[in-house]
Amino acid sequence: MQLDRNFVKALNPPLSAMLQHGHITEIAESLGKNPLTIRNAIHGASTNEKAIEAALKAIIVLDCGIGQFLQQFPPELIERLRSQVASPIGA
Secondary structure, three states: OOOOHHHHHHOOOOHHHHOOOOHHHHHHHHHOOOHHHHHHHHOOOOOOHHHHHHHHHHHHHHHHHHHHHHOOOOHHHHHHHHHHOOOOOOO
16 A cells, blocks of 8 residues: 555544654654654655654554553443444544
8 A cells, every 4th residue: 555645635534633742753753854754744745654654653552552541441331431422533
């Protein structure tokens, strides 16, 4: 799959909305790039597959952390609350 700028622009919610504060700087440092280069890729203004893959890795780490956090609560509570959520973020 090609992670080009058109693909990134079409994401809903946007890729940038899924990242936490500081992720762009961390990605830039890890890739040896300017933060503006990474920001442009994440917003779909340019194509940089390595930047997009690094952003996805950061989101996966966040997702794992959230999953582990939620496991501390009773499963029936989590399921009840999930059923009350009308729609996913950005839908």
